[in-house]
Amino acid sequence: MIMSVFVRQMAPMPLSAIVFLIAGLIALPLLYVTYSAITVDAAVWERLWNTRVPELALNTISLALGVALVTLCLGISTAWLLTRYTFRGRGFWEWALVLPLAIPSYVLAYVYTFLLDLGGPIERIWQALAGPEARVFSPYTFWGALLVMTLNTFPFVYLLSRSAFLTFNVSYEEAARVTGASKWRTFFFVSLPLIRPALVAGLFLVTLYVVSDFGAVSLLRFQTFTYAVYQQISGRFDYHAASALSLLLVAFAIAFLSAERWFRRKSRFYQTTGHQRPLRPFPCSSIKTTMITGYLAIVFIGAFALPTAYLAYWTVTGLSAGTVSGTFLEYLWNSLTLSATAATLALCLGTPVAYLASRYPSKWTILCLQGAYSGYVLPGPVAALALMMVFMQGVPFLYGTVVVLILAYLIHFLPAGLQAMESSLHQVAPNLEEAARSLGHRALHVFRRITFPLVRGGFFVAWMLMFIQAMKELPATLLLRPVGFDTLAVRIWLEASEELYQLAAPPALLIILVTAPIVFLLSRNHWQIS
Amino acid sequence: MQQFLCLPLAGGSTIRSFFFGVRALQRGRALNTRLNTRWMCTGVVIFWTIVIGLWAWPTASYAAESLVVYSGRAERLIKPVLDVFEDKTGITIQLLTSGSTELVNRLRIEGPNTPADVFITNDAGTLERARELRLLRPISMKEVERNIPPAFRAPDNSWIGLSGRIWVVVANTQRVQSHEISSILDVADPRWKGQLAIPNAVSEYLQAGVSVILALKGEAVAKKFLEGIKANAGNQVYSKNRQIVDAVAKGKVALGLVNHYYIYRHLAKHPQAPITPILTDQEEGGMGMIMNVAGVGVTAHAKHVDAAKRLVQFLVSQAGQRLFASLNKEYPLHPEVEADPALPPRDSFHVAQVPLTRLSELRDPTMRLIEQVGLR
Numbered sequence: 001m002i003m004s005v006f007v008r009q010m011a012p013m014p015l016s017a018i019v020f021l022i023a024g025l026i027a028l029p030l031l032y033v034t035y036s037a038i039t040v041d042a043a044v045w046e047r048l049w050n051t052r053v054p055e056l057a058l059n060t061i062s063l064a065l066g067v068a069l070v071t072l073c074l075g076i077s078t079a080w081l082l083t084r085y086t087f088r089g090r091g092f093w094e095w096a097l098v099l100p101l102a103i104p105s106y107v108l109a110y111v112y113t114f115l116l117d118l119g120g121p122i123e124r125i126w127q128a129l130a131g132p133e134a135r136v137f138s139p140y141t142f143w144g145a146l147l148v149m150t151l152n153t154f155p156f157v158y159l160l161s162r163s164a165f166l167t168f169n170v171s172y173e174e175a176a177r178v179t180g181a182s183k184w185r186t187f188f189f190v191s192l193p194l195i196r197p198a199l200v201a202g203l204f205l206v207t208l209y210v211v212s213d214f215g216a217v218s219l220l221r222f223q224t225f226t227y228a229v230y231q232q233i234s235g236r237f238d239y240h241a242a243s244a245l246s247l248l249l250v251a252f253a254i255a256f257l258s259a260e261r262w263f264r265r266k267s268r269f270y271q272t273t274g275h276q277r278p279l280r281p282f283p284c285s286s287i288k289t290t291m292i293t294g295y296l297a298i299v300f301i302g303a304f305a306l307p308t309a310y311l312a313y314w315t316v317t318g319l320s321a322g323t324v325s326g327t328f329l330e331y332l333w334n335s336l337t338l339s340a341t342a343a344t345l346a347l348c349l350g351t352p353v354a355y356l357a358s359r360y361p362s363k364w365t366i367l368c369l370q371g372a373y374s375g376y377v378l379p380g381p382v383a384a385l386a387l388m389m390v391f392m393q394g395v396p397f398l399y400g401t402v403v404v405l406i407l408a409y410l411i412h413f414l415p416a417g418l419q420a421m422e423s424s425l426h427q428v429a430p431n432l433e434e435a436a437r438s439l440g441h442r443a444l445h446v447f448r449r450i451t452f453p454l455v456r457g458g459f460f461v462a463w464m465l466m467f468i469q470a471m472k473e474l475p476a477t478l479l480l481r482p483v484g485f486d487t488l489a490v491r492i493w494l495e496a497s498e499e500l501y502q503l504a505a506p507p508a509l510l511i512i513l514v515t516a517p518i519v520f521l522l523s524r525n526h527w528q529i530s
Numbered sequence: 531m532q533q534f535l536c537l538p539l540a541g542g543s544t545i546r547s548f549f550f551g552v553r554a555l556q557r558g559r560a561l562n563t564r565l566n567t568r569w570m571c572t573g574v575v576i577f578w579t580i581v582i583g584l585w586a587w588p589t590a591s592y593a594a595e596s597l598v599v600y601s602g603r604a605e606r607l608i609k610p611v612l613d614v615f616e617d618k619t620g621i622t623i624q625l626l627t628s629g630s631t632e633l634v635n636r637l638r639i640e641g642p643n644t645p646a647d648v649f650i651t652n653d654a655g656t657l658e659r660a661r662e663l664r665l666l667r668p669i670s671m672k673e674v675e676r677n678i679p680p681a682f683r684a685p686d687n688s689w690i691g692l693s694g695r696i697w698v699v700v701a702n703t704q705r706v707q708s709h710e711i712s713s714i715l716d717v718a719d720p721r722w723k724g725q726l727a728i729p730n731a732v733s734e735y736l737q738a739g740v741s742v743i744l745a746l747k748g749e750a751v752a753k754k755f756l757e758g759i760k761a762n763a764g765n766q767v768y769s770k771n772r773q774i775v776d777a778v779a780k781g782k783v784a785l786g787l788v789n790h791y792y793i794y795r796h797l798a799k800h801p802q803a804p805i806t807p808i809l810t811d812q813e814e815g816g817m818g819m820i821m822n823v824a825g826v827g828v829t830a831h832a833k834h835v836d837a838a839k840r841l842v843q844f845l846v847s848q849a850g851q852r853l854f855a856s857l858n859k860e861y862p863l864h865p866e867v868e869a870d871p872a873l874p875p876r877d878s879f880h881v882a883q884v885p886l887t888r889l890s891e892l893r894d895p896t897m898r899l900i901e902q903v904g905l906r
Contacts, residue, residue, distance in 0.1 A: 051901055119776070140769055221730070221769045231732075234632035392639050400640055479632070483598050483645050484624035494627055498604050499772070 012443070016364070019356045022349050023371035026411050029386030030250065030374040036389065037247035040240045048244055052228060056245070060224040060252070063145055063217075064207045070150045071206050072199065074299060075157025076192075081296065083165040086281040087289040093296045098523045100303035101155045102516035104472040104489065106215025107508040109148045110496035111307040113139045113219060145222040149210050151303040156209070157202035159523065164198035165191075170279055197263075204260040211253060212379035214475040215489075219496055225249040230381040230475055239389065246382040253377035308512060314505035321502075328491065328506045335487040336514070338402070339470035342409035343463050346417050349410065350462070354421040355447070359430060372418055375411040380475035383412050387480065400482055408476040413469045417462035424458020425451070464522060468515045596622045597837045600637065602630030602651035603824060607857050614853060615844050621837050630656040630734070637665045637829060647832040648841055650692075652824045653734050655741070655889035657689040662890060666827035669839060677846040677864045682823050684887060691823035692845055693860035695789045696881065697739045698807040698819070700775055705784040714810040714820065715743070715751070717785050718758020726762040727774040727786040731905040735771070735789055735822065740900065741892035742820045745884045749899070756903040759787070767905075772796070779803040791859040794872050809879045818882040822889070823863065824854075 082094055100108075115122045116139040123136045137143045172194060176186040192199075217227045225245060232242035284292065350372070357369040375383065387408050391399045398404060428451055436446040452459075474489045481490060488507040495504035601608050605627045612623045628636070630651040637644055637660065649666065651657060660666050661684055668686035675687075682691030699711055705725075711717065717726055729736045744752040766783055768774045774786040775796045781804075793807050811817040826845055828838045844850045848867055855862035861869045861876050869876055 117773075119780070221732075233635070234629045388639060396639075396641060397643050399643065400636075400645060478628070481626075483600075483626045494605065498606070499770070500606065503606075 015352055015356055019352050019365070019368050022353055023368035025407075026414060027371035027374045028390060029383055029411055030378055032390055033243050033246050033250065033378070033382060033386045036240070037243040040244045044240050045244060048241055052241075052245070053248070056223055056225050056228050057248075059142070059222065060211060063142065063149065063222070063224060064210045066142075066146045067149045067153060067210045068203045068207050070146065071154040071157045072203065074150065074154040075202060076161050076199070078154075078158050078296060078299060079162035079165055080187075080191075081292050083162060083279065084281055085284050085288070085292060087284040087292060089293060093293075093300070095520060095523065096300050096304070097158055097296070098155050098519055099300075099516055100152060102468075102512050102519045103152065103304065103307060104215060104474070104492075104508075104511060105148065105152045105213050106219055106474055106489075106493055106496065107311070107511065108152050108303075108307055109139075109216035109219040110492070110501070110504060110508075111310050112144065112148050113496075113499075114310070114501055115139075115306075116144060140221050142222065145217055145220050148216050148220065149213065151299075152216070153206045153209050154299075154303070156205045157199070160198040160202040160205075161195055164195035166279060168194050200260070200263045204256065204263075208253065208256060208376075211249070211256070214380050215493065219493070225252070226379045226381060226475075229379070229385065230479075233381060233385055233388075233479065239385070242385055243389075246385060249379060249382060250377050253379075257377065308509070311505045311509045311512070314502045315509050318502035318505060328488070328510065331486055331488045331491050331507055332510050332514075334485055335471055335489065335511070338405065338487060339409070339467050342406045342413065342470045343417070343466040345406060346410050346414045346466050347421075347459060347463050350414055350418045350421050351459075354418055354425050355451075358422055358425040359433075369418075369422075373415045375413070376415045378411065380408075380412060380473060381479065383408050384476040384479040387411075387476075400480075402482055402485065405477060405480045405482070408480055409466075409470045409473060412473065412476065413466040416469060417466040420458055420462035420465060421455070424455040424461075427458070428454045461522060464518050468518050471511055471515055595620070595834070595837055596624060597647045597834055597841060598624045598626070598645045599648045599650060599841075600626050600628070600633045600646045600829075601649075602628065602633050602653070602656065608650060608854075610857060611845070611850065611853050612841075615841055615850075618844070619837075619840060621840065623841075634660050634663070634665065638663055642831045644829060644831050645833070646829050647834045647838040648826060649689075649829055650824070650826045652822075653738065653889075654689075654691065654823050654825060654886035655734075655738060655893055657825050657827055658684065658887045658890035659893070660827065661686075661688045665830055667830045667832060667835070669828055669842065671839060671843060673843050674846050677848075677851070679863065679865065682863045682886065683825070684827075689825045689827035690842060690846065691825040691863050691886070692851070693855040693858070694821050694823050694863055694881075695735075695791060695858075695860050696809075696819045696821050696879075697735055698788065698790045698793070699810055700778050700786045700788050700793050700805055701808050702778050702781055702784050703804045703806050704781065708806070708808055711785070711808050711810060712813065713816070714739075714787075715747075715755055715758075716810075717787065718755045718762065720758070720761070722762045722785060724762065724764055724766075725784040726759060727766040727768055727777045727783045728759050728763045728905075729771060729774065729787065730767050730769050731900050732769070733771075736787070736905075737893065737896050737900070738822045738889055739787070739820045741889050741896045742882050742884045743817075744896055744899065745888060745892055746817050746882060749895075752896075753899055753903060756899060756905060760903060760905055775805065779805045790873070794859045794870070797872070807874070809874060811882075812879055818880045821881040823886060824860070 078093075078097055082090060082097075114120055116136055117123070123134075126136050127134050139148075168191075172190050173186055176190045177183075181189070211224070212226055213224075214226050214230060217224050218230065225248060229242050229245045229249065232245060233239070353368060353372050356365045378386070387404055388399070391404055432450055432454070433446050436450050437443070441449070472489060474493055477487055477490050478493065481487065486494075488511050491507045492504045492511070495501075495507075599608075599612065605625065608627075609625065612625060615621070616623055626633075626646075630653055633649065633651065634656060637646060637649065640646070649657075649660060657666070666684075666688035668684075668688045670687060674683065674690050678690055678692075682694070683689065697714070699714060699717055701708070701711065716722075740752055740756065743755055766777065768777070771788040771792040772795070774788050775792045777783050778786045779796060779800065790807055793805060796803055796805065809819060811819065826842055828835060828842065832838050845854060846864065848864060851862040851864040851867045854860075855867070856870055859870045859873060861873070
């Protein structure tokens with residue numbers, strides 16, 4: 001209601017100009033990739049179509065679908081157990097299952113290449129159980145990629161379905177049980193449909209994560225579009241093919257996004273309203289507790305404990321054997337400074353965009369917002385490619401400096417932060433600002449005194465989100481890093497590509513140590529309320 | 531939380547309620563007020579540390595006499611050599627390790643603004659490609675001409691070979707007699723069906739090897755070779771040479787195609803492993819072993835040419851050659867420097883007479899052939 005009064009006002013001119021510039025800057029790479037892909041020779045398209053595209057499409061789509069399916073099972077089952085049952089240690093598992101988000105996909109991939117390798121620990125255990133001829137699947141296959149990506153992404157589904165299970169109205173389930181439906185029937189026909197919006201949201205997150213992932217698939221040599229783009233840039237002298245493949249990837253991502261929005265619009269029907277009784281979880285017998293704990297432990301060990309333990313072990317043995325020197329502290333410093341700078345800058349640039357879009361929504365400002373969100377559909381190597389080409393032709397002297405890298409991070413991660421900023425601005429009723437304005441304060445002053453203190457928390461969340469993403473970013477950093485400026489992520493990838501597990505371990509452990517507390521804080525924020 | 535990895539869900543009540551809690555949303559409460567001032571202060575402190583850090587770092591990197599080296603060679607194989615050079619001369623070196631081709635691309639994009647002074651990589655084809663693109667600078671140094679045979683450097687010395695590796699057949703001694711394989715082409719024979727492990731199509735070594743066969747034996751033979759190894763390997767296609775050696779040592783397959791040093795690396799760890807390299811095509815007038823070199827070039831737009839030349843001088847010197855080659859059990863190219871005693875002596879075999887400079891022009895036809903045959 002308040003908004004409806006507000007929309008009629010025109011956005012202030014200087015602010016609009018600034019926002020337009022920012023959005024333009026962020027959208028530039030996407031426009032450039034599209035342009036250069038369209039101008040690519042038909043012969044290049046034909047060659048790609050005949051050689052690469054079918055395989056890449058099949059791999060990308062099957063991996064995305066496979067991961068979506070398995071994460072769905074894992075995420076729903078863990079969320080269900082942790083919301084509907086109460087048992088010893090529940091509090092621990094609740095936050096433990098979020099921790100896999102702190103492990104970058106390439107770290108998980110590199111630990112699993114070791115574990116699943118010929119003669120690796122898993123194969124040895126398996127052979128002891130099933131005879132000396134038994135083999136486990138190679139990590140360098142579809143199954144390896146599926147395993148790693150699933151373990152890496154299921155917390156998305158877990159968190160979203162958990163929050164949905166906690167907030168929906170239990171009376172529906174009770175009504176179903178009272179009218180004679182079995183436990184399973186109630187679960188599949190009442191509970192699951194009720195949390196469908198959360199599931200859809202989770203699945204789209206997982207799918208887009210899989211499609212845009214570079215680190216894991218490159219270490220597992222599983223050919224997806226994102227990996228192929230990187231190979232075209234780094235392994236050949238062929239930028240045209242790279243931009244053509246990028247465009248396909250971007251088209252894929254946009255199609256995905258539109259589908260997601262369509263689902264979400266439908267999902268409004270399923271919001272529950274009215275009074276609710278608080279959920280009462282069932283207490284468990286000791287046998288049941290053991291079974292549930294066992295299941296959760298397997299998931300947690302596979303996705304977090306085992307990889308982290310191996311990293312710690314390699315770090316310790318490496319340090320004591322002297323193969324690992326203290327130089328990785330320098331990489332830590334590089335990572336921290338770079339990520340913090342990028343996150344801070346993104347926050348500064350994001351603020352006017354988010355403010356304008358939430359206070360003066362019009363076709364024009366929404367367009368700017370969409371432009372700023374375009375980084376979403378640009379996976380790392382594609383953003384890097386676009387920036388390379390733009391800088392090469394525009395300002396070549398900046399190429400190979402930190403500026404390009406920070407810009408790549410900005411483009412890539414602003415959308416995530418923007419989302420948090422936008423929603424926290426939406427929560428501040430504009431009439432507070434209007435009241436301050438009517439008392440004669442200038443707009444900037446009002447923002448500083450009224451709006452900012454209210455959205456501070458949300459903005460800090462946005463900063464942290466962008467910070468940890470920048471810490472983990474790999475492909476753009478690999479392609480654009482300045483000389484002598486390796487980050488933790490780059491070091492991990494370089495050493496892991498050489499299968500130097502001990503050397504890759506300390507930086508990997510450091511990334512986890514830095515991001516895990518942030519992941520923990522971010523998710524706790526939600527738990528306190530529930 | 532879900533925005534974590536840059537994923538696209540803008541706005542939307544499901545998402546927001548997830549992130550901030552439904553009840554908070556319903557009560558219309560301001561978000562995250564729990565994130566108190568202390569955290570904000572931490573943020574501010576972090577921010578200023580960063581600003582100061584950013585301010586300090588460029589001055590640190592360009593001080594003193596320094597060299598920027600782009601290297602496509604694994605860091606553990608090059609860093610120790612550069613460290614010795616640093617100690618000896620006091621010139622500091624900044625190293626950027628990356629893929630060989632990626633670095634050529636980078637040099638090309640950076641053009642005259644490149645910070646790189648020296649380019650080191652593992653593949654003569656890539657070096658020659660860089661020369662054709664005028665990214666490297668011809669140098670004339672008597673040490674280079676004296677120490678490195680002309681076959682292993684560009685005619686104008688814009689790149690200089692430093693160490694050689696040979697592409698060999700690795701055989702399981704329990705399953706194969708050395709005389710059963712006399713030419714590298716023999717591994718494509720149908721009798722080895724299911725018995726061969728090969729690298730995947732991305733491998734630079736496979737590409738270089740096929741290029742040599744293409745140059746000396748013609749397209750028909752090269753194609754037949756590729757089809758043969760594809761059929762024989764089946765699904766025994768590996769992304770790492772180490773895995774091929776491993777598979778042969780375990781008897782999973784009888785034969786494999788690898789660079790020689792992987793065999794010795796395996797033998798150093800497992801001296802009893804039943805594997806041996808087979809030196810092929812050694813008969814009178816035979817093709818010879820397929821050899822590729824790692825090498826170095828001074829970039830066309832180097833800012834520190836003198837220091838770069840000193841590095842080259844060090845790398846071709848006896849001490850530098852010994853160090854560079856022995857780190858990876860490769861063959862030093864300096865005729866007076868002995869190879870690792872575990873390797874077959876350099877004069878015990880002859881190598882294919884394809885000028886290394888041709889590897890670059892053969893690259894495209896080779897890649898076409900590999901794609902045509904459908905090697906993965």
